[in-house]
Amino acid sequence: MEKIVIVTGANSGIGLALCERLLTEDSQLRLCLACRNMQRAEAARSALLTCHTNASVDLLHLDVGSVQSVLTAAQEVKARYSKIDFLYLNAGIMPNPQVDIRAFIKGLFSRNVINMFATAEGLLTQQDTLNSDGLQEVFATNLFGHFLMIRELEPLLCQTGHTSRVVWTSSSNARRSAFNIEDMQHRNGTEPYSSSKYASDMLSLALNRHKNSQGLFSSVICPGLVMTNLTYGILPSFFWNIIMPIMWLIRIFTNTFTLTPYNGAEALHWLFLQKPESLDARAKYHSLKSGLGTNYTQPRPMDVDDEMSEVLYKKLLKLEIVVRRQLSEKNADNQAHQQYLNETK
Numbered sequence: 001m002e003k004i005v006i007v008t009g010a011n012s013g014i015g016l017a018l019c020e021r022l023l024t025e026d027s028q029l030r031l032c033l034a035c036r037n038m039q040r041a042e043a044a045r046s047a048l049l050t051c052h053t054n055a056s057v058d059l060l061h062l063d064v065g066s067v068q069s070v071l072t073a074a075q076e077v078k079a080r081y082s083k084i085d086f087l088y089l090n091a092g093i094m095p096n097p098q099v100d101i102r103a104f105i106k107g108l109f110s111r112n113v114i115n116m117f118a119t120a121e122g123l124l125t126q127q128d129t130l131n132s133d134g135l136q137e138v139f140a141t142n143l144f145g146h147f148l149m150i151r152e153l154e155p156l157l158c159q160t161g162h163t164s165r166v167v168w169t170s171s172s173n174a175r176r177s178a179f180n181i182e183d184m185q186h187r188n189g190t191e192p193y194s195s196s197k198y199a200s201d202m203l204s205l206a207l208n209r210h211k212n213s214q215g216l217f218s219s220v221i222c223p224g225l226v227m228t229n230l231t232y233g234i235l236p237s238f239f240w241n242i243i244m245p246i247m248w249l250i251r252i253f254t255n256t257f258t259l260t261p262y263n264g265a266e267a268l269h270w271l272f273l274q275k276p277e278s279l280d281a282r283a284k285y286h287s288l289k290s291g292l293g294t295n296y297t298q299p300r301p302m303d304v305d306d307e308m309s310e311v312l313y314k315k316l317l318k319l320e321i322v323v324r325r326q327l328s329e330k331n332a333d334n335q336a337h338q339q340y341l342n343e344t345k
């Protein structure tokens with residue numbers, strides 16, 4: 001039976017590389033590219049079909065940062081498919097990133113230098129904004145939209161006699177100290193990206209606790225440092241071009257510089273081949289590249305605890321109720337307004 005695989009943020013970078021690798025792995029699967037920009041999604045589909053002429057590649061419009069779009073997309077998924085084998089939660093943003101050059105130079109001469117290159121700890125801040133649902137944009141895109149998607153798709157993801165998998169593209173930039181359970185959206189901080197990725201690590205743990213018995217298994221990966229639109233947004237392109245030889249040199253000393261989307265997708269691809277029962281719910285699976293150029297996946301323990309992940313899970317469920325209510329009120333208002341306009345015409 002063909003596997004149904006949905007990938008969010010599949011039109012570029014790591015998501016697109018994953019699609020390419022999955023089609024090479026299994027020519028029978030039905031791939032669904034869930035993207036907000038349909039023009040780029042079409043281009044990605046054409047590129048995939050060029051190499052895999054007989055592949056089944058569907059498109060789904062999904063702006064994971066918009067509650068309405070997530071609900072509409074989930075309806076569409078339920079209409080199209082009767083099960084989901086893999087849901088790759090890969091879409092992510094890091095808006096308005098700022099690099100702390102001083103901290104970088106200081107870090108270069110510290111014992112922490114390898115860790116700094118692997119995690120960007122203390123180097124990166126971002127400026128976040130509110131979206132039209134009144135949510136912090138990074139939280140809404142990297143975490144909450146995906147959570148809502150899972151909730152909406154539970155009838156397909158949690159079926160007796162069938163195992164489904166969700167896989168989060170997290171990051172080694174995820175840090176407990178950047179996350180505050182009293183401010184899970186990170187309204188008051190300057191590291192919304194790190195906070196949202198830490199929250200995804202905890203949510204994955206909570207999902208396993210609550211849903212394994214219903215056949216749903218969640219995993220978390222870090223792709224390493226990959227040159228994509230996201231990283232090109234951190235420094236100007238010309239700068240990246242200048243430091244690229246240095247990056248390839250650093251790669252000899254750190255296995256986390258995967259650099260290409262293909263290498264970055266290693267752990268996502270590796271998880272596709274594993275039995276869920278053999279995986280560790282407390283591990284983050286890292287895409288790595290050895291000095292000799294071999295790609296491999298390595299599990300590393302996550303800094304997460306059951307108690308806080310449970311609190312987060314409950315808070316997300318509560319927020320879900322609030323946003324659903326707000327949306328139905330907004331839709332009712334719009335409908336009433338439309339009716340009024342029709343009547344007065």
Ligand SMILES: NC(=O)C1=CN([C@@H]2O[C@H](COP(=O)(O)OP(=O)(O)OC[C@H]3O[C@@H](n4cnc5c(N)ncnc54)[C@H](OP(=O)(O)O)[C@@H]3O)[C@@H](O)[C@H]2O)C=CC1
Pocket residue numbers: 008009010011012013014015034035036037040062063064065066090091092093141169170171172222223224225226227228229230231
């Ligand atoms: N590059 C790296 O070094 C690392 C990346 N990651 C994570 O990997 C994931 C993929 O990023 P990467 O490939 O690097 O970067 P890209 O910017 O190339 O890919 C991000 C993808 O997410 C999509 N996306 C963003 N916002 C939304 C939205 N609201 N709704 C739907 N899709 C959206 C983008 O679509 P669009 O084209 O419309 O913008 C794009 O397809 C992210 O979660 C990122 O945090 C983690 C660690 C390191």
Ligand SMILES: CC(C)CCC[C@@H](C)[C@H]1CC[C@H]2C3=C(CC[C@]12C)[C@@]1(C)CCC(=O)[C@@H](C)[C@@H]1CC3
Pocket residue numbers: 099101104116117118119120123124170171172173224225231234235
């Ligand atoms: C001379 C310069 C000012 C050099 C600055 C280098 C930094 C911009 C990079 C050093 C480590 C990098 C890194 C990331 C972004 C670019 C760096 C900060 C990430 C944060 C990208 C997204 C992720 O999720 C992480 C895993 C990356 C970790 C390393």
